[in-house]
Amino acid sequence: MSRFIIGIIIVWALALCPVFAQRTEVPVLCYHQVREWQPDDSKNARVYIIPPARFREHMKALHDSGYRTILPAEHLRYLEKGQQIPDKVVVLTFDDGTISQFTHALPELDKYGFKAVFSIMTVTLDKPGYMSREQVKVLSDRGHVIANHTWDHHNVTKYKSGDWATQLARPGADLERITGKPVPYFVYPFGAWDTTAVRKLKEHGYNGAYQLGGKRDDKDRGYTMRRMIATGYMDGRQLLSAMKSSFR
Numbered sequence: 351m352s353r354f355i356i357g358i359i360i361v362w363a364l365a366l367c368p369v370f371a372q373r374t375e376v377p378v379l380c381y382h383q384v385r386e387w388q389p390d391d392s393k394n395a396r397v398y399i400i401p402p403a404r405f406r407e408h409m410k411a412l413h414d415s416g417y418r419t420i421l422p423a424e425h426l427r428y429l430e431k432g433q434q435i436p437d438k439v440v441v442l443t444f445d446d447g448t449i450s451q452f453t454h455a456l457p458e459l460d461k462y463g464f465k466a467v468f469s470i471m472t473v474t475l476d477k478p479g480y481m482s483r484e485q486v487k488v489l490s491d492r493g494h495v496i497a498n499h500t501w502d503h504h505n506v507t508k509y510k511s512g513d514w515a516t517q518l519a520r521p522g523a524d525l526e527r528i529t530g531k532p533v534p535y536f537v538y539p540f541g542a543w544d545t546t547a548v549r550k551l552k553e554h555g556y557n558g559a560y561q562l563g564g565k566r567d568d569k570d571r572g573y574t575m576r577r578m579i580a581t582g583y584m585d586g587r588q589l590l591s592a593m594k595s596s597f598r
């Protein structure tokens with residue numbers, strides 16, 4: 351067979367086979383608090399706090415440019431099984447379970463029929479400033495995904511033996527009791543992960559996990575899905591352009 355024909359076959363295989371093809375990364379946005387900036391919020395803290403009007407702009411920009419949301423199950427089928435999805439999809443994630451996500455973000459999501467992932471650290475449930483168990487149940491009943499974000503937000507790369515039960519097993523079981531559904535997704539506190547954590551997540555029955563902007567593990571893509579922090583410093587246009595450059 352000539353080299354030319356072999357070349358054609360290789361190009362064809364790379365283009366068609368999802369295992370080999372470089373697939374476009376699905377953009378995943380990460381939000382924390384959705385509330386007005388207070389005078390004593392530091393410049394750095396404001397990266398994690400988006401004023402409601404800015405958040406409205408973000409959701410409108412996504413909607414107006416044709417984005418629809420997908421949830422982790424579909425994201426994983428795309429990543430691991432090569433399922434086709436439309437070009438303009440996004441995963442929206444909200445970390446830490448602050449009440450502002452329920453009061454300010456939820457109505458904007460509803461406006462466009464967007465569904466999101468809410469990652470909860472169970473130590474804060476029913477505490478002032480955070481969502482209650484009942485609110486978490488409401489989110490789940492409305493089709494949003496509740497993910498485990500540990501019991502008290504400790505970095506998974508520092509765990510000793512008993513910590514896996516405290517931070518993975520018990521909070522996961524708590525969230526399953528609250529929602530009445532399996533909780534098969536995890537969100538790494540601080541976005542930090544290592545190969546031990548990936549192994550432990552698998553052992554505990556998790557199907558996938560989101561980090562932040564770190565390097566993806568190509569062997570375990572579903573457990574190192576990358577996210578971008580959508581900050582209150584970006585307007586809608588800047589958000590769309592940051593998504594394009596962060597996820598290729």
Ligand SMILES: [Zn+2]
Nearest residue numbers: 445446539540
């Ligand atoms: Zn967090």
